[in-house]
Amino acid sequence: MSADSAEEDFNSSLPPLWKFVSVEHKISGGGNVRFTCNYCGKSFPGSFVRVKSHLLKIGGTGIAKCTRVSSNDLVITQREQREFETRAAKVLPKEVPLPPSNSRTNSFSSSASTGTSMGTRLQARQDLDYEIARMFYSSGLAFSLAKNPYYIRSYTRAVNSKHLAGYVPPGLLEPLKTAWKGKGVSIVSDGWTDAQRRSLISFMAASEGGTMFLQAVNCEGEYKDKYFICNLLKEVILSVGPQNVVQVITDNAPNTQANAETYEECSWVTEVTGDVMAIENFIVNHPMRLSMFNANSQLKLFSLAETRFASSIIMLKRLKLIKQGLFNMLVSPNWANYREDNVQKSAFVKEKILNDLWWDKIDYIIALMEPIYEMLRKADTDKPCLHLVYDWWD
Ligand SMILES: [Zn+2]
Structure with a gap:
């Protein structure tokens, strides 16, 4: 970035974060300046990236996070x-700018048109090659597609047909989108973490015609409160057309947290499932305890990824099945041999497993959730099944 374009950046399309720093002077080279943070008063050299990292507390960029920005301001x-x-x-x-630049192409073809027709034909072919390359690069298409016989045939047909002048390729998702108008569309949103541990929120549009991926938003370093999610949803709804949207389905954590406040009287359920996980972890993480357990129980312990369907309920049901195995483990002579290790945790495990009231709570949760669990399991399919729900309910 030259000094001139840095000047432009300062004056015209100013990122809002510049408001929170005072720029002292420019440093030669790059778009660098020396700036002082209005919150903490510290002074740093650098470009806007560093201003942003400091104020928004983005780590791993070689600049200290601001210590004075309150979470509200953030x-x-x-x-x-x-x-x-x-x-x-x-x-x-x-x-996407790719060689040859348009100006060169134009001047070349205008001079070529007055020259030999051989040159014109060669140029036309080259131009088409470039357009195709542009398509591959700009969408990140796999180069193996170039070998696809249907891909080759489509171009051959387009080029050889006399009847295709003015032809525009079809938008492949158009039929899906037309279904939205007639029957409405559900927006489905889910949080996800990709292979690089970046937090993503994806949006899909589900309708009678099928489900279509809309977009995934990289939420790295964002505070995902309800306002943030709400704004994202607004954008998505506008892109789909508000008149088409019939419902929004989401399980995003901040919303669930907001709900959790409302249902505080149910906190004992989370407590019990937390206990169960602690017990499982204790046994699984200690090889000797695990071998004791396996010696005393025919069924194995297992834990589920939280993202799996109804993981807590499956976990509780499994625990009921291995109850006797857990008892046997506790009274086996081996358990006493290891009582010096992890005294607190093993006492906790023993206390819970021998506590009848605790088992009653588990029974209650399972009984309470069973109908809902069954309903969800049956409804967890791609086929429309809402009309069957009323029968299941009875
Ligand atoms: Zn600061």
Whole structure:
């Protein structure tokens, strides 16, 4: 970035975060300046990336996170910055510049048109090659597609047909989208973590015609409160067309947390499932205890990923099945031999397993959840099944 373009950045499309630092002077090279944070008063050299990392407390970028930005301010500034980035992304050029540049092509073809027809034909072929390359690069298509006979045949047909002048390729998802208008569409949103541990929120549109992926938003470093999710949802709903949307289905954590406050009287359920997990972890993480347990129980212990369907209920049901095995483990002579290790935790495990009231709670949770569990298990299919739900309910 030259000094001139840095000047432009300062004056025109200013990211909102510049409001929170005072720029002292420019440093030669790059878009670098020396800035002082208005919150903590510390001074740093660097470009906007460092201003952003400092104020939004983004780690791993070689600049200290601001210690004086309150969590409230953080939420507001993060939102402003995100909105700014969304606006900026919208004005970015969609055209991918690849050689040859348009000016060169035009001058070449205009001079070529007056020259030999051989040159014109060669140029036309080359231009088409470039357009195809542009398609591959800009969408990150696999190069193996170039060998696909249908891909080759489609171009051959387009080029050889006399009747295809003005032809525009079809939008492949159009039929799905037309179904939205007639029957409505459900927006489905879910949080996810990718292989690089980046937090993503994905949005899908489900309708009678099928489910279609809309977008995934990288929420790295964002505070995912209800306002944040709400704004994302608004964008998605606008893109789908508000008149088509019949419902929004989500299980995003912040919303669930907001609900958790409302249902505090049910906190004992989470306590019991927490106990069960602690017991399982204790046994699984200590090889000697695990071998004691395996010697005393025919069924093995197992734990489920939390993302699996109804993991807590399955875990509790399994625990009931291995109850006798757990008892046998506790009274086996081996258990006493290891009583010096992890005294507190093993006492906790023993206390819970021998506690009839605790087992009663587990029975109660299972009995309470069973009908809901059955219903969800039956409804967990791609086929429409809402009309069957009323029968199951009886
Ligand atoms: Zn600061």
